Amino acid sequence: MRARFTVAEVRAQAIRIVDRDGLAGLSMRSLAAALGTGPMTLYNYVKDRAELEGLVAEAVLADVDLPQPTSDWLTDVKSVATAIWRTVRQHPNAAPLVLTRRAVSAEGYLPAERLIEALSRAGLSDLDVLAAFRAVLSLVMGAAQVELAGPLPSIDREQANVALAERIGHLAGADHPHMAALAQTSQASTMAADFERALDMLLDGIRARSRAG
Numbered sequence: 001m002r003a004r005f006t007v008a009e010v011r012a013q014a015i016r017i018v019d020r021d022g023l024a025g026l027s028m029r030s031l032a033a034a035l036g037t038g039p040m041t042l043y044n045y046v047k048d049r050a051e052l053e054g055l056v057a058e059a060v061l062a063d064v065d066l067p068q069p070t071s072d073w074l075t076d077v078k079s080v081a082t083a084i085w086r087t088v089r090q091h092p093n094a095a096p097l098v099l100t101r102r103a104v105s106a107e108g109y110l111p112a113e114r115l116i117e118a119l120s121r122a123g124l125s126d127l128d129v130l131a132a133f134r135a136v137l138s139l140v141m142g143a144a145q146v147e148l149a150g151p152l153p154s155i156d157r158e159q160a161n162v163a164l165a166e167r168i169g170h171l172a173g174a175d176h177p178h179m180a181a182l183a184q185t186s187q188a189s190t191m192a193a194d195f196e197r198a199l200d201m202l203l204d205g206i207r208a209r210s211r212a213g
Helices: 007-021 028-035 039-044 049-062 073-090 095-100 110-120 126-148 157-175 177-187 191-212
Strands: none
Touching (some): 007 028, 007 049, 028 039, 028 049, 049 073, 049 110, 073 110, 073 191, 095 126, 110 126, 126 157, 126 191, 157 177
């Protein structure tokens, strides 16, 4: 007998709920209601809450709009990393799960596969590919988490971060001049510019490692 829903359909409905209502709004009962079925039906797809949250993390990664590969590994690493970052930012309520939950299947592996493939063309050792992969993903997820961790997700995030930088600068004052100066600089930048600059700095290091090797 054909399953009533595909995993993709269940996954898509789960991320819709989380995007709209947050993680607190996701449960077997709310997901079943959205699908028009009973909660017990969902146990054919996930066995518990942890797997349900893994399905949401998988939904985010499956939503990444990956660019076409090129012949330049550095261009590909940057474009894939940026694509992942942009997608995570589009699902702020689900962002914590992408980093902390295991995927239910291999459906969300493609972004990581593409990132590893690009790094593998850099002429790095296997251990350096591993370290570079973890470093790039850590930057992607860390940048997204810092941006999305604010208490006021309903207002414009750029405005919220400018306001936060202004407050930090005020609190730092003359006692912490370097912190105050950096907070002032932060108010003149954007999240996208900060991320691109940080990614370029990290990739400069990986490229230097590649050349040294």
